[in-house]
Amino acid sequence: MSAVLRWRRAGLWLLLVALGVGALAAIAIATTPPGGAMDPEGVQAPGAAALVAVLEQNGVDVQVSTSIEDVSGALRSSDAGTSLVVANTTNLGTAAAATLRQESVAVDRLVVLSPSTDQLRALGVTATALPIGANVQVESRCQTDTVDEGDSLLGIDTRYESSSEAAGAQVCFPLTLASQDGDEGEGAHGAGLLELPSTSAHAPVTVVGSTAGFSNGTIRDEDNAAIALRLLGGSPRLLWYQPDVGDLAGSASDDGESGGLLPAWLAPALALLATSLIVLALVRGRRLGRLVREPLPVVVRAVETTESRGRLYRRAQDRPRAAAVLRIATLDRLRSRLGLRRADSLETVARAVAAASGRPVSEVLALVAGPEPTDDAALVRLAQDLSDLEEKAHRT
């Protein structure tokens, strides 16, 4: 029996520990500040307040939005002379990205920092995102509106391979493996920056494969600041779209391609877990024999009728009756104590009581046969006086 109990206790502890870890994880997830990286107001290393401040000094009106609805609203109100940047794509769902593509057709430039392949497809760009797994420094080796030949960018962590050469697409910061044999084939190993001209489907798009390159921590390195200002400062207005978790909805999981995130055995394991809960209910629910009936006794307090009568007097405010009952009871007790008969007149009794208690006869008479009390205070006084009288008559 004790061994069974020990096992049961151990199981309970395991369950409690598991619950505790789960709760801690939930708290950790819930309390992580959303969009910490490239936060336009963040002054820590991953934030981007420095870039925003410099842009505003240069006369660019930076507007921050955190949901796709806000972005749509801002674009609808006016999209002339506007650039749009998605600086942190962690929470950019594919549905939000598709909406963004539709709404941003007329903007001057759409800059996206290190999007995934799915996000790019939703934005109308056919390219494959390949994470490098390191922050590298690359030279531009191209000349465009925003990038000069010889610019150097630190912090590239994703390379993009354009599967089909889109018309007019420009490829900068090509990544080359450490080979000196003249293999300069950009696209062969992907590039850190893609510039795509506008089409009927989307605005001019610049895809930069750098999550942290323009953050407070690294913007002063190499030519990062210049590139950032040229990319984002080209229009008088800049919409800074920092999607929060609400825009994750309609993400890749809806497309039936979630296999990458969750282990394949999770769903069947959950089914097993649910079944085990049902089994638990069956185990605990099976009674060891039927319930036993207990014939219960009646529980009535004997004093209840008296108490109810008292409440009835009080609710009816029946002072005359209460006073009469108290007087009669006192008189009865005094009669028997002083050896008087029931038939004796009130005066006889009053005289005897006055003699016994040392009080004037008139006072005793007023007490036992006076006028009815007019309010509750008078009733309480009368009751106290009656018990005083009884006590006095008792003592002598």
Place this chain on the structure above:
Amino acid sequence: MALTPRAIWLVLLGIVPVVLRPAASTVWLWLLLCAVVVTVDVWLAPRPRDLRFERGLPASVRLGDSASTSLLVTNPGTRTARGLLRDAWPPSTGAEPTRHTLRLAGGERTRLTTTLTPTRRGDRVADRTTVRLRGPLGVGARQASLEVPGRLRVLHPFPSRKHIPSRLAVLRQLDGRAAMRTRGQGTEFDSLRDYVEGDDVRSIDWRATARRRDLVVRTWQPEQHRRIVIVLDTSRTSAGRIGDAPRLDSGMDAALFLTAIAGHARDRVHVIAGDRVVRAHVSGHDRVGVLHDAISELAPVQAQLIEADWRLLAAEVTRASTQRALVVLITPLESSALEEGLLPVLPALAARHRVVVASVADPAVEALRRGRGTATDVYAAAAAERTVGLRARTAGAFRALGVDVLDETPEQLPLALVDHYLSLKRQGLL
């Protein structure tokens, strides 16, 4: 059949094959396997109905004491029976432990003991005994509920029994047998015996002394073989509780105390309990037997929520004793109930017998009566005075018929009743 906690772990173990082959079919196959394992385990489990049971149980226990009941379980088969056994009793029996672990090899037997500490008076009947026997794997079990009859009578605690020695001393004094050197105060001539130093000289029988030429004294004894009929009212007014116990229990205490003392005084006692029907009727000459029977017969009697039929109870008194008897009616002095029920039959009863009405008074009413603090208190005090007045009026009406009325608190009533009985005996009024 029943499942055990191991069945849950068996299902959860399926996570291993699911991780190795993550597919819905794995889940289904695993659950099928579980079902097969459980079915086989249940099928292999020993049958509870094959076990044999024998119950050992004392016939009765006094309320407040503990009794123990034992179950002798025999396993006539060859396989070991492992599992749980529940010996079910109603909650107020206070059975502990409620379940036993059973581990019984083939051909062996074991005794399982349950301690019963009842919390209420009356008969307690054992419910079915349920046995759950596990299979060899311990994931499934067979379960069956079997009748192993048992009945425990929980007796009235009879708290006033501690006063028996003191009242017996008074009785011996009446009897003249007491160690005290006083003449017996009885009124019936008993016998002559030799004078011993210290005897009252007034009791010397000179005529016998002259015959014997030796001092002889007369002894006296109280009247004996009188009839005493105690009627316990079990109607609705007795159900009211004073403190924790119903008035009926306090009245029962008084009835048992009187039965014990009157039995020692060699009076013949009848105890009748009833309302619209007679719930119990105990009588007998044997003083030990009648007390024992009264305690036992009154144990299951409970107050009923119906009006008493005093005509029927008076007829029962007449049937019990055609001679003149001391009739003790133990009933609460509730004016409305008694004035309509008891008062009409009382004159006839009082004409033939010496009648005493013993009532349990409520100390709470007395406490209410003294309330003088607030208006609410005073109204309650007025109500209490009214209750006391009504009781006094009823008592007055009874006294007018030559009936003695005792109205005492639960602790005082047994003493007051027995003292009244002893004083009647002393005066030879029985």
